[in-house]
Amino acid sequence: MIAAALALLLAQEVISSGSEGYTPPADSTPSLRIVGYVDLGWARAKGDGTSFAPGDTRIPADYGVDAFAPAVNSRGDVASTDSGGRFTNGFLPRSMGIGGHASFFINTVDVDVRYTHPTAPLLLFTRLQFLPRLSSRGEDTRALIEQAFARVIPFQNQEFALSVGKFDSVFGIEYLENEANLRTGITPSLIARYTTGQSLGAKAFYRLQIPGLWTALSVNLAATNGGTMVDTLQPQNASLTGTPVFSGRLGIEINLPSIEIKLGVSALDGPRNDQSQPGVRQKAAGADARMVFGPVELRAEGIRLMQGEGAGDKLNGLGTQTVVSKFDVWGGYAQLALGFDFAGPVRRACVYGRYDRRHAQFEGFIPVTVDRITAGARLDILENLAVKGEFLKNRELEGAPNVDNDVMTSSFVYSW
Amino acid sequence: MQIVLMALLLAASGKQQHDWLGAEMPLPLAVHTPQDLAFKNVAERQYLIFNLLASGKVAWDQGDFPTAAQRWETLLSLPGLDPEIDKVVRPMAEEARKQGGGKAAQVLPPPPRAPEKPREERRPATTTVEGTVSGGGAAGPGGAVITLRRTDGTMPKPQAVKKIVLQRGKAFAPRVLAVSVGSSVVFRNEDKINHNVFSLSPHFDTGLYGEGGEKEEVFDKPGVVQLLCNIHSSMIGYLVVVDTPYFAQADGAGAFSIKGVPPGDYDVETWHEFASRPTKQKLVVPREGAKLALTVAGDKQPPAFPPDKYGKPRQGQLGY
Numbered sequence: 184m185i186a187a188a189l190a191l192l193l194a195q196e197v198i199s200s201g202s203e204g205y206t207p208p209a210d211s212t213p214s215l216r217i218v219g220y221v222d223l224g225w226a227r228a229k230g231d232g233t234s235f236a237p238g239d240t241r242i243p244a245d246y247g248v249d250a251f252a253p254a255v256n257s258r259g260d261v262a263s264t265d266s267g268g269r270f271t272n273g274f275l276p277r278s279m280g281i282g283g284h285a286s287f288f289i290n291t292v293d294v295d296v297r298y299t300h301p302t303a304p305l306l307l308f309t310r311l312q313f314l315p316r317l318s319s320r321g322e323d324t325r326a327l328i329e330q331a332f333a334r335v336i337p338f339q340n341q342e343f344a345l346s347v348g349k350f351d352s353v354f355g356i357e358y359l360e361n362e363a364n365l366r367t368g369i370t371p372s373l374i375a376r377y378t379t380g381q382s383l384g385a386k387a388f389y390r391l392q393i394p395g396l397w398t399a400l401s402v403n404l405a406a407t408n409g410g411t412m413v414d415t416l417q418p419q420n421a422s423l424t425g426t427p428v429f430s431g432r433l434g435i436e437i438n439l440p441s442i443e444i445k446l447g448v449s450a451l452d453g454p455r456n457d458q459s460q461p462g463v464r465q466k467a468a469g470a471d472a473r474m475v476f477g478p479v480e481l482r483a484e485g486i487r488l489m490q491g492e493g494a495g496d497k498l499n500g501l502g503t504q505t506v507v508s509k510f511d512v513w514g515g516y517a518q519l520a521l522g523f524d525f526a527g528p529v530r531r532a533c534v535y536g537r538y539d540r541r542h543a544q545f546e547g548f549i550p551v552t553v554d555r556i557t558a559g560a561r562l563d564i565l566e567n568l569a570v571k572g573e574f575l576k577n578r579e580l581e582g583a584p585n586v587d588n589d590v591m592t593s594s595f596v597y598s599w
Numbered sequence: 600m601q602i603v604l605m606a607l608l609l610a611a612s613g614k615q616q617h618d619w620l621g622a623e624m625p626l627p628l629a630v631h632t633p634q635d636l637a638f639k640n641v642a643e644r645q646y647l648i649f650n651l652l653a654s655g656k657v658a659w660d661q662g663d664f665p666t667a668a669q670r671w672e673t674l675l676s677l678p679g680l681d682p683e684i685d686k687v688v689r690p691m692a693e694e695a696r697k698q699g700g701g702k703a704a705q706v707l708p709p710p711p712r713a714p715e716k717p718r719e720e721r722r723p724a725t726t727t728v729e730g731t732v733s734g735g736g737a738a739g740p741g742g743a744v745i746t747l748r749r750t751d752g753t754m755p756k757p758q759a760v761k762k763i764v765l766q767r768g769k770a771f772a773p774r775v776l777a778v779s780v781g782s783s784v785v786f787r788n789e790d791k792i793n794h795n796v797f798s799l800s801p802h803f804d805t806g807l808y809g810e811g812g813e814k815e816e817v818f819d820k821p822g823v824v825q826l827l828c829n830i831h832s833s834m835i836g837y838l839v840v841v842d843t844p845y846f847a848q849a850d851g852a853g854a855f856s857i858k859g860v861p862p863g864d865y866d867v868e869t870w871h872e873f874a875s876r877p878t879k880q881k882l883v884v885p886r887e888g889a890k891l892a893l894t895v896a897g898d899k900q901p902p903a904f905p906p907d908k909y910g911k912p913r914q915g916q917l918g919y
Contacts, residue, residue: 203637204762204773205742205848218903295903297916308916334918339768340791342830344918351917365904365912388919392793392830394809401919438795438829440806443909475909524799524910531910566902598903 214301219294219599222363226255226592227285232262234577235269236584253555253577253590254370255279256290257363258314259413262590265320274545275501276376276415280321289315290594291363304336330381342390349420352411353386353403354378354430354449355484356471364596367480368559369573372516373539374486377467378449381419382407384427397438404431409456410465414500417457423498424461428453445473455490457497458507465490478522485515492546508548514541531563542581551582569596636763648674652688659691664699668692726888729856732849736873736897740853742775742837743871743895747845747857747882751864757844763787764826764836766794771826771836775872780842783817795829797908804829804908823870832905832913837872862886871895 230237234252252261254276264271264278279288292313299306310330316322332348351358355378360366371379384407392399406429408422434447451467454460469486493507522533537557544550559573575590628639655670671692675685728747732740748754757779765772767789778784786796788810796814797804801824805814818824818840826836845865847855862884870877874896882889904912 203848204764204776205850206770206773206775207738207741208851216900216903218900295916306916306918330916334916336918342792342919346918359914359917360911362914365914367911388917390919392807392809394793394807397807403919438807440804480909480911522910524802526800 209301214299216297216299217294218297219292220362220364221292221597221599222257222290223287223595224256224290224369224593225285225287226262226279226281226590228253228255228262228281228283228588228590230283230587231265232282232284232588233265234579234583234586234588235266236586239584252276253575253588255281255590255592256288257361257366257369257371257594258290259371259375260290260322262588263320274416274504277501278321279316280318282320286318288317293362293364304339306334308332308334342388342392344388345385346387347385349381349383350386350405351381352379352430353388353405353432354411354451354467355432355469355486356445356447356473356482357484363594364569364598367518367520367533367535367561368537368557369571369592369594370557370575370590372484372518372537373541373553373555374484374514374516376413376416377486377488377512378411378469378484380409380411380413380417382409382411382428383420383422384408399436399438401434401436402431403434405429410451410453411467417499419500423456423459424454426454426461428456428465430467441476443473443475445471447471449486451488455493457499457504458493458495459498460493460495463491463493463507480520480522481518482520483515483517485513487513509546510544511546512541512543514539514543516540529562529564530566531561533561533563535559535561549582552580553583554578554580567598569594569598571596648677648680648684652684655688655692655695659695664695666699668695668699671695724886725859725861726884726886727856727858728845728860728882728884728889728891729854730889730891730893732853732855732869732871732893732895734874734895734897735853735871738873738897739851740849740871740895741851742773743849743853743855743869743893744775744777744839744841745847745849745855745857745891745893746777746841746843746868746870747860747865747884748843748868749845749861749863749865750881752861755844757781757842759783761785764796764838765789766796766828766834769828769831769834771834773836775837775839775848777839777841777846777848778818779844779846780821780840781817781819782840783815784838785813785815787811787813793830794834795908797827797829798824799827799906799908799910800824827905827908829908832907832915835901835905839870860884860888867891867893869893869895871897872901873897873899875899 232252252263255262260277260279262279263282264275294311296309312327312329314325316324330350332346332350334344334346336344357372357375358379361379384405386405388403390399390401406427409417409419410428411430430451432447432449434445437444449469453465455463455465467486467488471484473482490510492509497504497507516537516539518535518537520533520535522531524531539555542550542552556576557573559571561569561571563569571594573592577588579585651670651674655667658666671688674688675692732743734740759781760778761783762776762778763785764776765787786805788794788808791810793807793809795805795807801820803816808814818838821840821842824838828834845857845860847857849855865882865884867880867882868877875898878895904914906912
């Protein structure tokens with residue numbers, strides 16, 4: 184007995200030496216935090232930077248579908264949307280106005296303001312963005328409040344969060360890395376326009392961990408004034424119908440010691456919010472998967488979205504449009520990334536490739552199928568700088584002539 | 600090796616005739632904080648000293664000289680034993696060994712060779728370096744880690760220790776902990792929800808574990824280890840692994856004290872979680888000790904988008 188006691192004492196005598204550490208008082212933590220990033224870019228698109236084929240003499244209304252030009256930055260902005268006088272129905276992305284010229288530009292100046300209450304489980308968050316657009320041929324310079332919400336985590340011992348305000352979509356997974364500093368690559372996927380918008384409303388998140396199975400189940404539900412589309416496809420700061428759109432995602436995470444797998448299904452149902460009749464519905468369903476195994480990350484996502492036909496004009500972030508036909512789209516992407524960490528100034532190096540495909544049709548118009556092959560590399564330097572380069576091979580597979588509009592783009596993101 | 604020898608020695612000592620309270624260890628003292636642990640350690644050490652001292656005397660009184668010799672020799676082998684106890688026990692231990700026969704335990708340290716000399720002259724004189732740290736920005740200087748590295752002589756190898764970092768209230772406690780290189784840290788989850796602890800450099804990942812669970816990691820390279828939770832992006836903590844025995848952490852007011860420092864020339868380095876780089880300066884420590892006024896910057900923020908365990912940045916405002 185005394186032998187055991189002595190051994191214990193000697194072992195614990197070692198424990199008792201050295202410092203005991205420091206824990207700051209709860210109210211000493213700074214409660215206001217301002218962070219953000221600046222995203223600068225350089226890009227060159229082939230052709231005239233649009234998806235409008237030179238010499239295409241088809242009915243102009245064919246361009247009412249979304250054969251968008253390829254993106255050049257993380258916002259999904261394209262080199263040009265100059266239609267050359269053809270009819271377009273507002274189903275367009277925003278334009279940097281650089282055409283087919285190699286150009287430098289400022290993509291985004293982002294400021295995130297976070298206030299954390301020192302004792303209550305309350306967070307106030309605002310994401311402000313300034314978008315300088317210096318080309319006279321593209322979008323105007325804009326400043327916007329991308330997000331502004333209050334979040335409460337009411338139970339200390341539960342992973343349950345309630346948010347009210349203007350916030351990110353809960354559909355799919357691409358919204359999680361929709362900002363330039365977070366996204367592995369530069370450009371969003373071909374389906375990001377349907378899943379990564381912000382809306383006003385309320386959302387709830389709950390996650391249940393099951394340690395014995397290395398598993399967690401999560402549910403994310405939102406009731407918002409609009410769907411999950413980006414602002415060029417729907418107004419984001421008002422409800423045109425007064426009826427909420429419900430969206431959500433059910434997920435499962437499997438965290439094994441050397442591999443992480445996350446799977447999810449998403450759904451959306453509500454009024455089509457680019458016009459004012461609540462009886463005209465939009466529905467969407469999606470599935471997503473992520474897997475991380477050592478330096479390898481694989482992610483994939485797919486969506487099917489259907490919108491009913493409206494009777495009046497539609498309103499979106501680009502203004503009032505005249506044709507509100509029935510819309511049906513399916514698409515998805517798969518991305519493979521290989522990343523390595525280093526101890527030197529270059530903290531992490533990553534190469535990645537992605538395949539996107541999308542098939543979209545406005546009722547009464549020719550369906551268009553496009554795909555895209557993306558390859559790129561990202562270097563994270565020191566703690567704040569990310570340098571990315573990316574090549575996008577775009578192909579019009581069906582319903583539109585193939586256009587020489589491949590893109591070489593780059594991004595320099597400084598976070599602070 | 601010393602622990603093993605003593606444990607074997609005591610295990611071979613036969614049935615104990617008197618169960619003193621000190622033998623019933625670990626003592627039933629609750630440990631919830633690092634302070635509790637330090638208190639328990641001190642109490643158990645005192646209990647064991649008493650146990651060895653008194654049980655040896657009981658054996659002596661009963662004429663059981665081999666047992667008395669073993670008890671006292673073990674007592675005399677304890678590091679840092681009070682010299683007064685040594686002075687009283689050592690002659691009796693030698694007499695017990697002489698009467699009881701057998702061979703003295705190998706762990707018995709030799710008696711003082713020159714009792715006529717003052718004790719201070721037999722050991723290298725040490726002193727205390729103390730002072731205050733200021734700066735650290737809005738968070739203040741608390742938690743700053745001050746290290747001394749000798750430049751005009753050799754330094755003893757720092758002793759590896761075992762420490763506890765709690766996960767409590769979705770936070771690491773302590774938030775900042777300095778440990779010597781080779782030390783191990785036990786991560787204990789005291790929340791009702793599950794946690795994980797990982798670091799990207801050096802890389803480790805405890806996996807997920809629930810309330811009451813513990814995971815232990817050994818840190819064998821000096822440097823700053825950023826502790827994160829793969830479940831809760833708001834959780835952040837720091838281990839500062841040091842390669843010197845002379846170090847301390849500042850309290851909330853910035854005060855610190857490093858005892859047992861031999862006089863000499865030193866490099867002083869002060870690390871703080873909100874300083875982008877540690878401050879460095881030279882120091883000459885005289886026999887009477889030194890007082891320092893150190894400053895750290897407050898120019899660094901925690902990561903705006905804390906990474907997950909695969910290095911991908913997360914958006915903390917999402918709450919998941």
